[in-house]
Amino acid sequence: MLGICSRMVKVGMAKPCGVVKPCYLVKPVSSSRMTGRYLSHQKGLPNLPVPPLQQTCERYITALEPIVEVDELTHTKELLADFQKPGGVGERLQRGLESRACNTENWLSEWWVQVAYLDYRLPVVVHSSPGLVLPRMEFSDKQGQIRFAAKLIAGVLDFKTMIDNETIPVEYLGGKPLCMNQYYEVLSSCRIPGVKRDAVVNHAKSSRRPQHITVVHNFQFFVLDVYNSDGTPLTADQLFVQLDRICSSSLQTNTEPVGILTTQHRDIWGKAYINLIKDRTNKESVSAIQRSIFTVCLDGPMPQVPTNAHRSRAAVQMLHGGGSPWNSGNRWFDKTLQFIIGEDGTCGANYEHAPAEGPPIVALIDHVVEYTRKPEMVPSAKVPLPMPMPKKLHFNITPELKKDIEEAKRSMNVLAEDLDVRVIVFNHFGKNVPKAHKMSPDAFIQVALQLAYYRMYQQCCATYESASLRMFRLGRTDTIRSASSASAAFVKAFDDPNKQNTEKVALMEKAVKAHKAYTNLAISGQAIDRHLLGLKMQAAEERISTPKVFKDTSYAKALHYRLSTSQVPSKTDCVMCFGPVVPDGYGVCYNPMNEHINFAVSSFNTCKETNTADLAHAVENALLDMRMLLEQTPRAKL
Numbered sequence: 175m176l177g178i179c180s181r182m183v184k185v186g187m188a189k190p191c192g193v194v195k196p197c198y199l200v201k202p203v204s205s206s207r208m209t210g211r212y213l214s215h216q217k218g219l220p221n222l223p224v225p226p227l228q229q230t231c232e233r234y235i236t237a238l239e240p241i242v243e244v245d246e247l248t249h250t251k252e253l254l255a256d257f258q259k260p261g262g263v264g265e266r267l268q269r270g271l272e273s274r275a276c277n278t279e280n281w282l283s284e285w286w287v288q289v290a291y292l293d294y295r296l297p298v299v300v301h302s303s304p305g306l307v308l309p310r311m312e313f314s315d316k317q318g319q320i321r322f323a324a325k326l327i328a329g330v331l332d333f334k335t336m337i338d339n340e341t342i343p344v345e346y347l348g349g350k351p352l353c354m355n356q357y358y359e360v361l362s363s364c365r366i367p368g369v370k371r372d373a374v375v376n377h378a379k380s381s382r383r384p385q386h387i388t389v390v391h392n393f394q395f396f397v398l399d400v401y402n403s404d405g406t407p408l409t410a411d412q413l414f415v416q417l418d419r420i421c422s423s424s425l426q427t428n429t430e431p432v433g434i435l436t437t438q439h440r441d442i443w444g445k446a447y448i449n450l451i452k453d454r455t456n457k458e459s460v461s462a463i464q465r466s467i468f469t470v471c472l473d474g475p476m477p478q479v480p481t482n483a484h485r486s487r488a489a490v491q492m493l494h495g496g497g498s499p500w501n502s503g504n505r506w507f508d509k510t511l512q513f514i515i516g517e518d519g520t521c522g523a524n525y526e527h528a529p530a531e532g533p534p535i536v537a538l539i540d541h542v543v544e545y546t547r548k549p550e551m552v553p554s555a556k557v558p559l560p561m562p563m564p565k566k567l568h569f570n571i572t573p574e575l576k577k578d579i580e581e582a583k584r585s586m587n588v589l590a591e592d593l594d595v596r597v598i599v600f601n602h603f604g605k606n607v608p609k610a611h612k613m614s615p616d617a618f619i620q621v622a623l624q625l626a627y628y629r630m631y632q633q634c635c636a637t638y639e640s641a642s643l644r645m646f647r648l649g650r651t652d653t654i655r656s657a658s659s660a661s662a663a664f665v666k667a668f669d670d671p672n673k674q675n676t677e678k679v680a681l682m683e684k685a686v687k688a689h690k691a692y693t694n695l696a697i698s699g700q701a702i703d704r705h706l707l708g709l710k711m712q713a714a715e716e717r718i719s720t721p722k723v724f725k726d727t728s729y730a731k732a733l734h735y736r737l738s739t740s741q742v743p744s745k746t747d748c749v750m751c752f753g754p755v756v757p758d759g760y761g762v763c764y765n766p767m768n769e770h771i772n773f774a775v776s777s778f779n780t781c782k783e784t785n786t787a788d789l790a791h792a793v794e795n796a797l798l799d800m801r802m803l804l805e806q807t808p809r810a811k812l
């Protein structure tokens with residue numbers, strides 16, 4: 175079994191004191207609090223390996239076969255032969271990487287966070303930060319909204335106790351324990367914009383641990399202390415009182431929604447940020463948001479849509495807020511974790527991706543949802559401690575900042591218009607059917623995606639699926655390349671009337687097995703993408719010119735992921751969503767449950783070649799047709 179699962183093995187978590195330093199912190203904060211058991215768990219994890227050079231070169235060629243032209247492949251083979259010849263540049267870079275691996279906790283993580291996130295300059299909104307849509311809750315007015323928000327906050331604080339006590343259950347993948355560092359990075363942290371490169375700060379480990387969250391309502395920000403003076407967390411009832419006070423004191427919509435600045439292109443926001451924090455009040459307000467444990471967005475309405483489009487509208491709300499007339503200004507998108515709650519029962523989250531992958535966020539949310547479903551506690555007889563009024567955060571908006579805000583609104587609205595995101599619930603089957611046919615459900619879904627794409631475009635495309643590297647200390651992700659020669663052979667044969675069903679089934683089995691094999695090598699640190707990135711980064715580090723293999727059209731094609739996909743499983747019946755990573759591509763996130771699969775599919779309206787609804791429909795048909803083929807075809811005994 176290879177699903178990420180947690181076993182109730184309590185492992186005390188220790189402060190990453192130097193040994194397990196979160197490498198993407200710009201200014202590492204003091205590291206004296208965590209104790210031994212977390213450290214010994216982390217220390218016991220293997221180091222991320224550097225795969226053999228020749229293996230990566232061979233696997234790279236194999237991966238290119240279904241996605242580049244024959245002459246491009248021939249050319250790339252020549253470049254690779256030169257790259258890996260004895261005494262060549264490849265060997266030198268490989269040695270450099272191996273020595274980096276000996277001298278760091280993880281040779282890749284810091285580079286990855288820089289390249290994938292902090293140096294990436296498109297807005298985090300849609301382009302980087304995922305949204306998470308929870309099932310619609312049973313409330314439909316302001317009181318219901320804040321009652322639910324109060325419970326949710328209490329649930330997050332309950333989870334935080336496990337973080338503070340260092341008792342998050344260790345998770346396992348394929349029977350191996352996983353790195354737990356990401357759990358310690360998602361609360362009390364925030365991205366900080368820079369003019370050329372961003373940074374992430376985490377205040378959870380500072381000596382003055384943050385005691386407050388931020389709440390946004392009608393585009394106005396408030397600081398809400400969530401601990402009583404005796405150190406106990408505020409109860410849901412106390413939180414309700416405080417949220418009610420916040421809402422009553424922010425009945426008017428703020429006409430200068432400073433939060434919208436965080437939706438901007440990062441260079442533009444980086445410049446505006448310098449201006450913004452020149453003012454002392456602004457600087458203090460921004461700092462309060464950055465330091466807060468997390469943010470709660472109490473949203474206003476969203477545009478009316480038919481009932482069957484509610485989940486898709488919720489995906490829009492979680493990804494970007496719907497544009498400036500709706501809720502995009504009711505956010506601080508740099509905040510690592512924002513919980514979003516509408517008045518109509520819609521709820522979910524948006525998270526800034528740099529500090530962590532989806533699974534830790536989902537584990538936190540699963541816990542919170544379970545917590546909110548517990549029957550209401552009878553208010554304790556104890557007289558509640560007096561609570562200070564939540565503090566409103568003030569901003570002084572100069573004419574220049576006003577211009578920046580207007581510009582941010584315009585860009586956000588263009589992006590909101592451009593994104594077409596749809597949530598579909600595939601109700602016919604879930605993991606049960608592939609399992610009954612002795613196939614990996616994830617591989618089955620990925621092969622179906624390949625079939626769907628091929629049917630729409632009569633070609634295969636470079637496809638990305640996230641693979642967890644958390645078996646290794648400070649591991650993040652590598653790429654599973656779902657378009658393989660085996661998947662190409664299957665999708666080409668599927669609608670070919672000259673092929674027998676038995677042959678199609680054999681090709682399907684081969685494709686599914688090839689995918690599972692790639693998955694297994696990816697999660698064990700033997701995939702190609704992060705290694706190739708590492709070799710390229712090592713060349714930059716050693717100040718030698720970028721080797722030709724990385725300037726090659728094949729490399730560009732290999733990285734142009736028209737299908738960017740990710741499986742994010744959860745206990746709760748929810749769905750994660752993200753945007754495409756190329757202008758002419760799709761984002762596909764799915765949550766396979768036992769008897770159904772939740773999908774979120776996205777693409778850009780400005781691209782004439784893509785269509786979200788068509789791909790979603792094609793995926794449903796591919797899944798159904800693959801099942802039909804299996805059911806109609808007697809298989810040889812395995």
Ligand code: COA
Nearest residue numbers: 175176177531532609612613614615616640641642740741
């Ligand atoms: N026959 C029967 N059952 C099978 C099977 C087979 N041939 N192969 C797998 N299964 C079962 C598994 O035992 C597992 O059972 P469970 O439901 O009881 O857990 C289930 O099917 C799912 O396995 P599979 O579909 O193969 O996928 P996986 O759970 O191993 O996940 C990845 C694959 C790639 C998603 C996973 O390895 C991973 O890396 N996840 C992290 C991704 C991530 O980080 N995403 C977010 C990025 S921000």
Ligand code: HC5
Nearest residue numbers: 304532640651738739740742750752
């Ligand atoms: C709430 C979870 C959303 C999943 C986000 C995700 O899969 O991000 C991928 C991260 C990675 O390193 O593979 C990137 N991707 C969205 C481009 C697939």
